[in-house]
Amino acid sequence: MSGYFIVFEGGEGAGKSTQERLLAEALTGRGVTVVRTREPGGTPAGEEIRRVVLSPEFAGLDPRAEALLFAAARGEHVARVIRPALERGDIVICDRYLDSSVAYQGFARGLGPVRVRDLSLWATGDLLPDLTVVLDIDPAEGLGRFDQRDRLEAEPLEYHQQVRSAFLTLAEEDPRRYLVLDARADVSVIAAAILARVVADLDGDDDGAQG
Ligand code: TMP
Numbered sequence: 001m002s003g004y005f006i007v008f009e010g011g012e013g014a015g016k017s018t019q020e021r022l023l024a025e026a027l028t029g030r031g032v033t034v035v036r037t038r039e040p041g042g043t044p045a046g047e048e049i050r051r052v053v054l055s056p057e058f059a060g061l062d063p064r065a066e067a068l069l070f071a072a073a074r075g076e077h078v079a080r081v082i083r084p085a086l087e088r089g090d091i092v093i094c095d096r097y098l099d100s101s102v103a104y105q106g107f108a109r110g111l112g113p114v115r116v117r118d119l120s121l122w123a124t125g126d127l128l129p130d131l132t133v134v135l136d137i138d139p140a141e142g143l144g145r146f147d148q149r150d151r152l153e154a155e156p157l158e159y160h161q162q163v164r165s166a167f168l169t170l171a172e173e174d175p176r177r178y179l180v181l182d183a184r185a186d187v188s189v190i191a192a193a194i195l196a197r198v199v200a201d202l203d204g205d206d207d208g209a210q211g
Contacts, residue, residue, distance in 0.1 A: 002087075002089040003086030003090045003091060003092060004086075004091045004092070004130050004131075004198075005092045005094070005127070005128075005129045005130050005131075006023070006092065006093050006094070006129060006130065006131045006132075006133065006198065007094045007095075007096065007099070008020055008093070008094070008095055008096070008132075008133050009100060009103075009132055009133070009134050009135070009167055010135035010137060010142075010167065011136075011137050011142045011160055011164050011167075012139070012142045012143050013141070013142030013143060013144070013146055014136070014137045014142055014183040015137075015183055015190070016095055016096075016135055017095065018187060019133070019135065019187075019191060020036060020095055021036075022187075022191040023093060023194055023198065024036050026191070026195050027195075027198070032090075032091050033091065034090065034093060035081070035085040035091070035093070036094075037077070037081055037092065037094050038095035038096065039070075039074060039077060039094060039095065039096040039097055039100065040053055040069075040070055041073065041077070042073075042077040042081050042094075043076050043077055043080050043081060045073070045076050046073040046074075049070075049072060053070060053073075053151070054150040054151050054152065056149075056150065058151065059154075061151070063105065063111055066109070067101060067105040067111055067116055067119060070101050070105065070120075071119045071123040074097070074098065074101070074120055074123050074124055075123035075124060078123070078124040078127050083127065094129075097129060098117065098121075098124070098129075099132060099167065099170055101116050101119075101120050102116050102117050102120075102166065102170065103162075103163045103170070104152065104163055107163065107165075108155070108159045108160075108162040108166065113166070128177075129177065130201065131177060131178070131197065131198065131201060132170075132171070132177060133178075133179045133181065133194055133197075134170075134178060134179070134180045134181070135181055135183040136167070136181065137164075137183040138164070139157055139160030139161055139164055140157060141184070142160075142183070143157070143160065167180075168180065179193070179194065179197050181193055
């Protein structure tokens with residue numbers, strides 16, 4: 001595969017979508033084809049799964065069922081959108097991916113990070129991002145940035161604190177594939193840091209980092 005796969009992760013209210021948009025605009029301006037997508041979602045079936053899995057209507061959804069739904073949406077997303085785009089040589093910018101399952105379901109929900117990761121690896125045929133940008137924010141601050149709560153946003157603060165430390169742990173374990181940034185910094189400062197890293201990665205590996 002010759003494309004480049006970038007994922008944005010972070011807690012609620014970290015400003016992921018603003019940064020994804022800015023990066024997509026900057027890369028498009030350089031003449032690259034960019035595909036922007038999100039999880040859960042990104043396909044018609046994935047968006048249906050998103051509706052179910054985030055709906056407060058299903059409060060108390062069994063944690064294993066929840067993990068399987070996220071993995072199912074991810075499998076469909078990779079097969080129909082992400083892998084074909086990478087095979088065309090495009091840059092894929094995805095809002096959340098496998099690490100969200102590891103952090104939210106594996107760590108915070110207590111299902112176990114290894115199992116949850118293996119489930120998603122199976123679902124996606126082992127597709128991992130080339131770069132994961134973690135926008136780090138204290139959940140007490142992030143959750144305060146908006147009013148409406150979906151089923152996961154409505155979880156207690158402690159749950160979101162576990163999610164935050166999970167992302168930081170994952171990044172520490174594999175610094176080559178992660179960029180952790182303080183989400184409280186100025187929007188333009190964050191955007192410049194992300195673009196610099198992406199450009200350095202792309203220049204350093206003209207064949208793309210996908211194996
Ligand atoms: P979003 O609000 O960033 O679109 O993400 C949707 C919610 O789903 C968010 O609370 C994080 C959660 N989530 C998981 O719990 N597991 C996953 O695998 C993914 C992709 C998202």
